[in-house]
Structure formats: C-alpha cells, structure tokens
Amino acid sequence: MNHTQQGVDRENWFLACQAEDVPHNGGVCVKRGDEQIALFYFARTNQWYASQNLCPHRHQMALSRGMTGSVGPDQQPKVACPFHKKTFSLNSGKCLSGEDYQIKVYPVKVEDGNVYIGYQPLSNTEPVETQQFAAIS
Amino acid sequence: MKRIIVVGNGMVGYKFCEKMIAKAPAGSYHITVLGEEPRPAYDRVHLTSYINGTTAEALTMASLSWYKEAGIDLHLGDPVLKIDRAAKTVVTQSGLQIPYDILIMATGSAAMVPPIHGVEKKGVFVYRTIDDLDKIMAYAKGVKKAAVLGGGLLGLEAAKAMVDIGIDRTYVIEFAPKLMPRQLDDAGGAVLRSKLSALGLKVHTRKHTYQVLGKEQITGIQFVDESELSVDMLVISTGINARDELAKDAGLPTGPRGGIVVDDYMRTEDPAIYAIGECAAHNGMIYGLVAPGYDMAEVACTHIIADPLQGAKNERTFTGFDMSTKLKLIGVDVASFGDPFLTADKAQHVIYEDKVNGVYKRLNVSLDGKYLLGGVMVGEASQYNNLLQYYKNSMPLPGALDSLVFAATEGDKPQGAGISALPDGALICSCEGVTKAAICQAVKDGNESIDDIKACTKAGTGCGGCVPMLKDLAAMTLKTMGKEVRKDICEHFTYSRQQLYDLIKLEGLSSFEEVLEKHGTGDGCEVCKPVISSILASTFNEMILRKNNDTAQDSNDRFLANIQKGGSYSVVPRIAGGEITPDKLLVIATVAKKYNLYTKITGGQRIDMFGAHLSDLPLIWKELIDAGFESGHAYGKSLRTVKSCVGSTWCRFGLHDSVSFAIQIENRYKGLRTPHKIKSAVSGCIRECAEAQSKDFGIIATEKGWNLYVCGNGGSKPQHALLLAQDLDSETCIRYIDRFLMYYIKTADPLTRTATWLNKLEGGIDYLKKVVIEDCLGKCHEWETEMQQVLSHYECEWKAAIEDPSIRKRFAHFVNAPDQKDPTMEFVEMRTQKRVAEWQ
Ligand SMILES: Cc1cc2nc3c(=O)[nH]c(=O)nc-3n(C[C@H](O)[C@H](O)[C@H](O)COP(=O)(O)OP(=O)(O)OC[C@H]3O[C@@H](n4cnc5c(N)ncnc54)[C@H](O)[C@@H]3O)c2cc1C
Ligand code: FES
Secondary structure (H helix, E strand, O other): OOOOOOOOOOOEEEEEEEHHHHHOEEEEEEOOOOOEEEEEEEEOOOOEEEEEEEEEEOOOOOOOOEEEEEOOOOOOEEEHHHHHOOEOOOOOEOHHHHHHHHOOEOOOOEOOOEEEEEEOOOOOOOHHHHHHHHHHH | EEEEEEEOOOOHHHHHHHHHHHOOOOOOEEEEOOOOOOOEEEOOOHHHOOHHHHHHHHEEEOOOHHHOOOOEEEEEEEEEEHHHHHOOOOOOOOOOOEEEEEEOOOOOEEEEEEEEEOOOOEEEEEEEOHHHOOOOOHHHHHHOOEEEEEOHHHHHHHHHHHHHOOOOOEEOOOOOOOOOOOOOOOHHHHHHHHHHHHHHEEEEEOOEEEEEEEEOOOOOEEEEEOOHHHHHHHHEEEEEEHHHHHHHOOOOEEEOOOOEEOOOOOOOOOOEEOOOOHHEEEEEEEOOOOOHHHHHEEEHHHHHHOOOOHHHOOOOOOOOOOOOOOOOOOOOOOOEEOOOOOOOOOEEEEEEEOOOOOOOEEEEOOOOOOEEEEEEEOOOOOOOOHHHHHHOOOOOOOOHHHHHHHOOOOOOOOOOHHHOOOOOOEEOOOOOOHHHHHHHHHHHHHOHHHHHHHHHHOOOOOOOOHHHHHHHHHHHHHHHOOOOOOOOOOOEEEEEEEHHHHHHHHHHHOOHHHHHHOOOOOOOOOOHHHHHHHHHHHHOOHHHOOOOHHHHHHHHOOOOOOEOOOEEEEEEEHHHEEEEOHHHHHHHHHHHHHHHOEEOOOOOOOOOEEEHHHHHHHHHHHHHHHHOEEEEOOOOOOEEEEOOOOHHHHOOOOOHHHHHHHHHHHHHHHHOOOOOOOEEEEOOOOOOOOHHHOOOOEEEOOOOEEEEOOOEEOOOOOOOOOOEEEEEEHHHHHHHHHHHHHHHHHHHOOOOOOOHHHHHHHOHHHHHHHHHOOOOOOOOHHHHHHHHHHOOOOHHHHHHHHHHHHHHHOOOOOOOOOOOOOOOOHHHHHEEEEEEEOOO
C-alpha cells in the first residue's frame, strides 16, 4: 500500500526502514542525507524513539550501538553510549549522567510496518528558570 | 494561626522551613518567605560545582512545588527593606507590607570587600551566589590571567574554579605569611603551597593589595609595596560580613564583629525576632559554616513550637559548634580539626612529613597521651573522619598511633574497624546533626541502602563527607542483625549477582527478557543487561546473539569486537598459547592488508588488527575462519589468553612443556564467560618468563609437577597471585582450576576481577584452599560436572554469526544503506600504518 494514501506527508516525515529491520530493545543507525539518526525500538512497551547518532561527549557516531534501558520511577527511556556509558533520555534528549549535554530527539511513527522519523526535532526548551520565579514574586 | 516571616531564602532559611513543616502541628503556623535572590534556596556549599557543569536546578534545595505543597508563600527577588517592630510588619522592595507574629532573620552574609581603591571596575567579582558565578563565567571567556584575593578556605576553592574554567594563569594573593592562616600551621601551609603550585596556581603571600589598576576595566593590581601584577580579572574572597543591616536599622543590637546578637535559643533582644545562620552572632561568634546554621534552625524551630505559654518545656539550646573543616574540590586534601596550633606546653605532637609526595600531618595529643586535641592534614586526609570522631567524642587513643596517621592500605583490615568503638551519641553527620545511634536505628527500621538512610535521617545530604561512614555503619548494623548488606545490581533488580545466578539456573531462564519479565522491572539498563547476559552465558554457554539476546549484550559483545576510538572495531583471532604457524601468520597479513587494518602484537601473545569497519567484520572473519582461526573473545568478559614461555621443548632450563599445557588450558576454557575477564599463563620453570604470578590463574613448572597460583592481577592495581596448590599433576591441576573458576563465577560481584574477589572473600586464600582442595563445601563434584557441561557447548561465536543471516545482517552501519560505511570515520597515517584521528 502506498503510504501517502495513509496520510503520511512526505514533507515532514522520512521513511527510515521497515519495523522488522530494527532489533527488539536496541537500536539501528539511519542515514538521512548527511545526517545519522539512531532509531530505537522498546519491545516491552512497543515504543519507538529516535535521536541524533552523534554522542556529544567525545563526538562519536555511536548512540545507535548503545544499550537501551529505562530509569527512575516513571521508567524514562534512555540509551547509554558504548564509549563511556554516558546516558541520555530518549524523551528529552538530556544527558542523565550529570553533565549538561543535550541531544536532538525526533518523533517516530510506524504505519503499515514502515518506520518514519520526523524531520523536526522534538522541542525540549523549557521556560527559563528566572522567568518562572519572576512570575511568582 | 501564627504568622511567621522568614527573611532570606538561603540554606539555613530553607532548613528552618523544612524543620517547621516537619515538626509543627498542621495548621498552627503560616509561613511567608521573602528572598532577595531570584531563585529558591540552593546548595551554596557546592556552589563551585556549578562551574563544572552542575545545573542551578540540581543545586536547588527544594523545588517551587515543595513550597507550594507545604503551604509556604514564597516571594523571590523581593528583598525586605524595613522592619517595623512596633507594628510587627516588614516592607519589601516591591512594596509589600506583611504582618508577622514571629520574624526569622536568615539573611546570611555577604562577601567582605576590603577597602581597596578601584574595586568597582569591570572584571572585579565576589564569589558567593549563582549570579556571581554567571557573571564570572561570562567575563572569563577572554581572560588569560586572573587573581583571587584571599588564601583561605573559600579563596582557594575559587582559585581552583578559575583553573577549571580554563584560565591559563591564576594567582592567589594572601595578606598573611601563609595559606589558610586560620587552619594551618606553618609547615602545613608550606606543603599546601607546593601542592597548589603543582596544580598550576601561583601563590603570593604577605601581599597587601592597595588598588585595582585600569581605566574602567581591570588591567592589574598594585600592592602597598608598590609592586604590580597584571591580571584581567579579580575575584575577591577575603571573608564574610554578616548581613545585619536590616536588624541594625530596626534597633536590634549587633555584635562587635557584626552579626545580630542572639541568646541560646537564637532569640534577638526582641522576643518576636530570631536570627539564625551566618547573620547571627552567638557569644560574639559568627559561624561561617552550614552545619552550625542548621543546628540554629533546629534550636529556633523547637523553641518556637514549644512556646512556654503552651506549657511545654524546651531543652534544646545552641551551645557553639566545632569548626573542623575539610577543604573540598581543590584537588589537594586539606583538613584541620580541633585546635591545630597547640604548642608544646599544652600538647604532644605527632608529626609526619613527606616532602617527596607533599604530605604533612600533625596531631596534637594531650600531655598524658590519651586524647586527641586537634590536628592538621595536607596532601592526604583519608583519616579525617576517623580522627574527628576521636577528637569530638574524647575517645581514648589506641596505644600505637600509626593507624591514625596513615591511611589503611589495601589488604589491611577493612576501613571502619574503629566505627563499632564509637559511642552511640557520636555525631556522624555534622551538617544535619545526625548521631551514630540515629543512623543505626534507621538501618534497623529497614532503611538499608545509603539512599534510604539519606532520605530517612538526612545524614550525608550536606557536605557528603560522612557518606563513607554511613556505608560502614550500615554494613556493621546489618551484620549485627545477621543480615547481608544489600547488593542489588541496579534499580531494575532487587537481587545481587549471586542471587540472580541461582534463580536463572534454578528456573532455567535463557534470555534477558525472560529474566526481566519474571524478576525485574522496567526495561533494564546498561548495568543489569550485561550482568544477566554474562550469567546466562556462564550457565548455558549458548551463542550470545541468539534468542534476541543480542541487544542485551554489552556493546562489544553485541558486535563480537572491541569498539575503538572513532567507531571502528578490532579483530583478534585466538592464538592459543601464543603458538602460530608461518602459514597462519600469512593469512593474518593478507587479511590485514586487504582490509587496511593496523596490526599490533598484544600483551597476551597474539595479534590485534585495528580499524575494521562494522560492515567488514563478517567478511574479515569469514576469511580468518576459512583459514582455521577462531574468535579470540577479546571483546568478552571471558577467558582472554593463556600466555606461555617456550618451555622444555626448546629452553635449556625448561622443566616441562609449558607451551603444550598452555594450549591445552586455553582450548579448554576458551569461550567461558566469567564475571570479569580472566587471564592465565604457564611458565616452564621458576624463571617465570610467562609472568604467571600476575594472572587470574597461573601455572609454574616444578621438578615434581605444576604449582598453581590464583587471583593475581596486572593492570592498575597489580597484585601477586597466591599459591593455591603445589606439585600437581596436569589432571589435578585442571580439576582445581575447574573448581576455582566455578566458585568464582558463582559468587563474585559484577565486574570483579579474581584479585578483588579474593580480597573480599572472608578467610582469604586459606579458606579458598579449603573449598578447592579439601572440598569443605561438598560442592566440588557438582562444579566439575557443571564446568564440563558448559565447556561442551563451546562454539566459535564468529562462525555461528556469519552462518546465520539474521545475525549477520546486524553488522551494517546504516540500516537503510547496508553497503555504505560510516563516512565520518577518519584515519591518519603513522609509522606507515593507519591510526584513528584524535578525539575531538
Ligand atoms: C563558595 C562557597 C563554599 C562554601 N563551602 C562551605 C563548606 O564546604 N562547608 C560549609 O559548612 N560551608 C560552606 N560555605 C558556607 C555556607 O554556604 C554558608 O554557611 C551557608 O550558606 C549559610 O546559610 P545562610 O542561610 O545563613 O546564608 P545564605 O546561604 O547566604 O542565605 C542568605 C540569603 O538571604 C538573602 N537575604 C539577605 N538579605 C535579605 C533581605 N533583606 N531580604 C531578603 N533576603 C535577604 C540572601 O540573598 C541569601 O539568599 C561555603 C560558601 C561559599 C560561598
Ligand atoms: S563518546 Fe559517548 S560517552 Fe564518551
């Protein structure tokens, strides 16, 4: 079936691969032009995540080869870079290993066994702290 | 309902709120907090970590929602300008006028700026708030040279921060003749000075600063002796001034050195007004540390709640505080406690000085030799906690003092042996005022992990210095309760590695997902996945990439190769015993040339080929396997190599054929997965050319047979292997190795080498001998059978991988362009071979 009929608009979504190409509870690397994107499938929760493949720590193209997992009471999904095991939230892109790194994360959707990755990174800019406080005082 | 206003939302002001909420009956008080800074109270003690990337959020004591839930009105960025004691109101900058029944002054202190000309110039800063640090960091961008005024505790911390920011040259300017004049004696100051020079700090003592040079912007500083120092930035850290200006304006008495005068209940002259923290002066003393501030918060809080009008009597008073300090973050251990300066007529001295390594210690012992009165430590202060306890609890000193002066070395009795001798009332966490008894009680009540203890008692949440003692106390208490210390592998499994091993074996679980489903929570993580995968492999020895177990493997195991800088992989075929034919050498040479790999002889007597693209791995291995090679498991926590010397076949000293025995042993245990990697060696005589005594198990030929050594280690913490059994025939030697390895596999913690495992094994090598040789556990037969079983399942992982298309397809860099290699990988030439481009 042609996915454009399914409503996937080619402008905003990139066809990455077939769902079956991605291992359960692990990642693969997707080439999108010159960009490398890490795509992960969490089988237990049947959730898909995508992030930049570049680990900001030592600039290694490696996140797709990292171990996935979850952290905290709300089981936030994460990936650990194979190089020095820095971990990153796949929801927010924040580094969870106590450093200020931030990676880009992208929306993913699956239709008809096709996996699509959004072109537009998920926005993770939160209101700046001081603005919050100013509103209160 | 009584109305409380807290002026100042710093560490102590916050602590007061926290204690009030915890102690006061619900609905009895309404608290309003007025803070000058734009953000809620944060951990000022760890302010410097902000420079190293800790976020403001992470330093925050409690989130805004905490105040909300507690029903506290929090106004930030709105300082109080005036107190009207008659009307019992305060007025804030924004014009709020708020009435109070009780007023708490928790205004802390401000950095003291000495009267120097030109401090208003651009590039001159103080070091007290997050805002200060933001300004410093923004300004420091183009700065090459900076100076810190003040060589005390805070000044040195600030100076180290300047180095961390990346300023090329940082000077410390101190007025006194030595650094940390209030804590260190002359010799200690001198050692500290040489240590700091090694960190790249330039220290100038006896320097009286006269003025800041430069037009609008600082270009240097000039001293009273007219000498000058050119710098682009100045951070002033010469001390603190209590913020007592509001109280003074309201007519409250202040101390001779500043600070709002308070009584033992933290009350000012006005019974409706209390002062706590750094703004308070108790008996003329201002306390510039957080622990006494917290104690003051506690005293004020209990006094308010136990209002005498309500009939309750309150015994809690503030009685002064020990000012012992340990400098953090500076990269040099410095500590002082008690009275560090006592002279020979008042104390005997124990002095240790090592100029080579820059260590200086001085203990002041009472004239009768019984008690510790104070001391100084520079360069090495691991005994600080211990000594502080002797001093604070007036505990009689042990006869020999060397154990107090020197850090326990590894292999000695475990640290904390003295902890059981502490009285129950001993203060373990001085920041939060938590005693030994309280911590032990918390453990007995079921708070067995450090996190639980912290949450329950708050101990360890301040400066964190007591955390090692908390661990020891928890371990000790659990032991007296007949309980094991919890060794959960991670948040997803409430089991130790040993418990999981038993469960997996008993229930025959064969994949990570099964184990997670039955015994874990969440999705697992990078800690539990490899641990469980390793147990599965040790137990069943099934090809690790089958059954969807591939993504549960450590990253190197998942691709059966070691990932290297830049993202390429290395290829290491097994060369058992280091023996290889010329034909096989040719194969390696051919393959390495074809795929453009860098080759290197390894320490384990084999050949490592570096720089392989992920997608080339199956092709490379296909060629190697066709030529008779097997995987070398260099990527796994498993048997690496069995090194050998050439032995009796060629060597004129050799007693037995060490090469043949090494090959036999390597082939026997190849592919066996263990809690950590294991290495072995066989030497043909006592000259020990194979270095068997540095291996996890090593064998040395004797006149009568083989000596078997175990639990040695090279690496970062070298440790000699210990003799397990002597003069064994080959068969018995192998049987003992089987037993030894099985016992290790079953009982070791994750990622624990045999050396560390033995160090922790109660009874040590003597007990191990009983287990392995005398079979005191009665398990040896079972273990030998199990070992036989596991070994019989061996298959070359790489052979299995290239023969299985579903596994083979994973060896592609791009899922949607399997033929393309990672274009970002960069190699450069070095000594005619290739190497990866450097880390960026
Ligand atoms: C870099 C650094 C390192 C330190 N290291 C250590 C250490 O290792 N160990 C240790 O014990 N201590 C250390 N300290 C000291 C410790 O931080 C203080 O003892 C502690 O913060 C005191 O708490 P406080 O609440 O009394 O004062 P503060 O934390 O200073 O809080 C006072 C607050 O009141 C506000 N305020 C003042 N006037 C008004 C007003 N009129 N209206 C409203 N708000 C007002 C201030 O803006 C401030 O936010 C360190 C301090 C610094 C700066
Ligand atoms: S490169 Fe990713 S953690 Fe270091």
